[in-house]
Amino acid sequence: MSSQRATAFVPGHVTAFFSAHPADDPAVAGSRGAGVTLTDGVTVRVSAPEGAVDAPEGAVDAPEGTVDAPGSAGDAGETTIDGEAGSIGAVDDVLAELDALGADVAVETDLPIGAGFGVSGAAALGAALAANEAFDRGCSENDLVRIAHAAEVGRGTGLGDVVAQARGGVPVRLEPGAPGVGELDGVPATARVEYVAFGELSTEEVLGGDTTALSAAGAEALDRLRADPRLPTLMNAARAFARDADLLVSEVETAIEAVESADDEGTEGGDDPGAAMAMLGRTVFALGTGLSDAGYDPEVCRIDAAGARLVDR
Amino acid sequence: MSSQRATAFVPGHVTAFFSAHPADDPAVAGSRGAGVTLTDGVTVRVSAPEGAVDAPEGAVDAPEGTVDAPGSAGDAGETTIDGEAGSIGAVDDVLAELDALGADVAVETDLPIGAGFGVSGAAALGAALAANEAFDRGCSENDLVRIAHAAEVGRGTGLGDVVAQARGGVPVRLEPGAPGVGELDGVPATARVEYVAFGELSTEEVLGGDTTALSAAGAEALDRLRADPRLPTLMNAARAFARDADLLVSEVETAIEAVESADDEGTEGGDDPGAAMAMLGRTVFALGTGLSDAGYDPEVCRIDAAGARLVDR
Missing domain, CATH: 3.30.230.10 (Ribosomal Protein S5; domain 2)
Structure with a gap:
């Protein structure tokens, strides 16, 4: 076709x-x-x-599998x-x-x-x-x-x-x-996702530098998630990674703390998975309503179940 | 959560x-x-x-990863x-x-x-x-x-x-x-799918019998599709498989032929991928509008991009 x-x-x-x-x-x-x-x-x-x-x-009767490339x-x-x-x-x-x-x-x-x-x-x-x-x-x-x-x-x-x-x-x-x-x-889950982007971080620069400490922190985070493949563990491991890999930028750190404070004060008693930093960007993301609850004005979307796909038009 | x-x-x-x-x-x-x-x-x-x-x-502070099972x-x-x-x-x-x-x-x-x-x-x-x-x-x-x-x-x-x-x-x-x-x-594709079910076939019975000829036909069909991972090849290979594995039932055979005739008579000159039999059922399915064009009253859906997923409610 x-x-x-x-x-x-x-x-x-x-x-x-x-x-x-x-x-x-x-x-x-x-x-x-x-x-x-x-x-x-x-x-x-x-x-x-x-x-x-x-x-x-x-x-x-066009032969299949043979494509000239004009x-x-x-x-x-x-x-x-x-x-x-x-x-x-x-x-x-x-x-x-x-x-x-x-x-x-x-x-x-x-x-x-x-x-x-x-x-x-x-x-x-x-x-x-x-x-x-x-x-x-x-x-x-x-x-x-x-x-x-x-x-x-x-x-x-x-x-x-x-x-x-x-x-x-x-x-x-x-x-x-x-x-x-x-x-x-994969972690089997559906959830609302909120995010706020504060600006760029150069992927090339971080990946081009010494990644030893970063990779050790990443390996530890992956072990945690494999032992307990749940969203709150994903977010906990992400926060620990950003700290241990020394990648946390100040705007994101502030937002993560604000989400945590708002959750502690919430009526539901603090079971929100919280927020974390998007690697690699000056971006904070949260699952649920954490950023809204903390007074930010985030973009809102959801976890995408399908992955990459052809679409009509 | x-x-x-x-x-x-x-x-x-x-x-x-x-x-x-x-x-x-x-x-x-x-x-x-x-x-x-x-x-x-x-x-x-x-x-x-x-x-x-x-x-x-x-x-x-509920410990993660530990689940009693009352x-x-x-x-x-x-x-x-x-x-x-x-x-x-x-x-x-x-x-x-x-x-x-x-x-x-x-x-x-x-x-x-x-x-x-x-x-x-x-x-x-x-x-x-x-x-x-x-x-x-x-x-x-x-x-x-x-x-x-x-x-x-x-x-x-x-x-x-x-x-x-x-x-x-x-x-x-x-x-x-x-x-x-x-x-x-996977074959990268999006398409309308039509189907008509004429009744049951016992999976247990077919799988419990001698599957030598069936598996030889299946291996040949897979080789064809791997060499040319396109939808028309999938449907051609499926029709050949149903014949070679001796699984084609008469209602489905009639429908496949009707779809082919309708396509040949169509103004677009017969490039439709046609219809095939669903394994294992007395069911015919077509990609596009083949069954409607042939006068059947099929169920209509699409290829599902996402696969199995949790949903809200």
Whole structure:
């Protein structure tokens, strides 16, 4: 079912804690850790130029599985981000890998960029899903996740968002890497999610530095969550990780404390899972109504059950 | 976040083709193959009796990860299926495994039972997700899928529905078995699905007989789909499998031919992926509008992107 245009939605992903596992092979590199995928996410629309898809609609006997790639011979397409011309390295690499450099790509998101929501990974994975469909490339889901993961890791903009975003829910990355290499589990849960973004943090800078202490703290947090895969434990482990890895920024620390105070004062006696910092961004997120209760004016969404997917239009 | 009640939704799953891989260990047993998960599915509501959940709400310092199980000492709960008292073996086994035999379980579905939609697997997986939440058992998603898969395999009512239903989309079972043993991929796709159920076929009878020819046909179909993971190839491989495995029943054969004729006569020149038989049921399903176009009055739903999930209420 070839089509010249296709659209994918990929949930945002806030990492609660992680350990970094670099490797020469980008399919093997990645991170262990856990986070929350969000119904707020990234929509990617891909249009293939005329002539880039060689299977004419209605050709019953067109040989399947054989794709010439005239699209690659054409001019490079245009990428827009929320309507403005722009470029995302990992998206370019995905298009090159799928022989779809002629694609026009429109990336749209309400999420803040560079604030720990995995927007670059989501754009890469959305581009992979939509370009595969628009150019009729015939890749499987694992192929596409692998391509997007490798592009994201290769650009140094993320290590674990793509595989988490492909799964949806509350993904736990047991082993790092792309499908066939890494291993995932999940915390079974549905919940309201609130967040406030105070600004950017450079993923490249943190991941490019010494990650020894960070990874030790991430490994400890993962052990805690594996022993008790519940949301309150996820949030407790996330708070401990941010402190131990020395990543906590002051606006986020203040917000976490405010959520805790408001919960202690609440009539329900303080059983809220509280707030934590999104890795890596100057962003605080909470499960439930913690940030509203503490007087913030957060964005509100939910845990996304589905993960990355093609959508109609 | 313990709660005394919880609800899960699990998509229906029609298997397009499969090979059977029995084993003594039910987590290792399973099937290879592929199918389609449906937005029509099974809703399972679980209520824990008073006193069965030992973590009182609001107890901040309740030790996490330690669960006594007074629920298991109580009376057995009641199970209803679409409002009528009933029982599903795999559901009982899931409740026993989660020490939740006191649960009241309400299974609701619009899908026909015994007609190839994986209702028993969906009920088992939904019971696992909802009972874990209602009884605050603290299992991970992989744990719960493993428990439901083992229950379904142990009862002989299915081999691959549970892992497919947990994933959602168009699951491809590359290796048989529960999470940690089996391996999955997917065909990236969204589509309208139509189906007509003509009646039951006994899964136990087919799986209990000689499955050599069936499994050879299933392995061939899987090879075709892996070489070209697209929906039309899935449907072609499914039709070949039903013939080669000698499972095609006459009402379904007639419907598949009617869909093909209607497509050939259509103005768009016959590029529809057509219809196939749901394994194992006297059921025909089509992607797109094939059955409507051929004059049938099918049920209509879509491919379910999300897979099994907890839902509010």
